[in-house]
Amino acid sequence: MLLAAVLFIMGACSPLLAAEEPDLFEYEGAVVGNNSAVFNTLNMLPGAEHFTGFELETKQQPYGIIVSYDWTQAASSDKETAVRNATYLFTLIDNVDWVQFDFDTGAGVGQYRLTREQLQAWYEVDLTGIDEQEKLEELLEQYLDEDQKIDALLTQS
Template sequence: MGKMIKLMLFSLTIVIFLYGCNSNNKNEDIFQFKDSFVGDNSAVGNIANQLRSGENLKGFELKTKEKPYGIILNYDWLASEQDYKETAIYNATFLFALVQNAEWITFNFDNQEYQITKENLQAWYGKELSKFDNEEKLRKLTEEYLKEKNKAGELFK
């Protein structure tokens, strides 16, 4: 009987170890989801989970019944209004670059809601986001724009 319990505990330990190794890997190349569609629940979920505050994402909705198609991201996270705006801009930038038919994204934080359209965000940057082909270049662009203190606020006026 003792051998059986040891074997079960050993097996359970191996299973837990393997599960931990296969859990959501933030080092995964997010650009593997380039050219996804709003209707691809798995791709949108994987992208959103890898972005800023992905650990606080409590759910999302895909609006695909009629154009323009959009995404609603719901976060369970308390932060400052500036953090919410910067997170919305950063995450929208990546989603619009990777999800080809997304036209708008609504971000629901604890008590704040922000909606960003692809058209407005691209005008703000002066660049077409779908032209980006790697994470580093897109991250640099976003961080450069977010460095300026009041730049994030301009998008939401």
């Protein structure tokens, strides 16, 4: 009886544990034309609770993604979120050449557009070569430590 109770409790808790840390690399190798892979990836990135929609630009190259957020209630930096999420998208989605983030702050829309070339030059790393979330997080920690660095990158756009 005790064994059955323990197994029941473990079974009930395991989905909760799995839900705590999403597998952002689940859709690694996806392409811009795969709506569900892009949508599911965006839903796992920082700021997802403010995510309102996206558009895929796939009619002609260069291919891109436009992501929209309602940032009126957000506490985190829109600039850092843009760089962090662009980094993930360029790492996980093979053929995306640019991403644009539109942050509706209530007082206007902050817009940031980054290209794969621009971001890879900033990091001095080919993002497609990163195949583990831990490695990508280490890279992000190294480069997203100063607002001045982020501002400099975003003013190049």
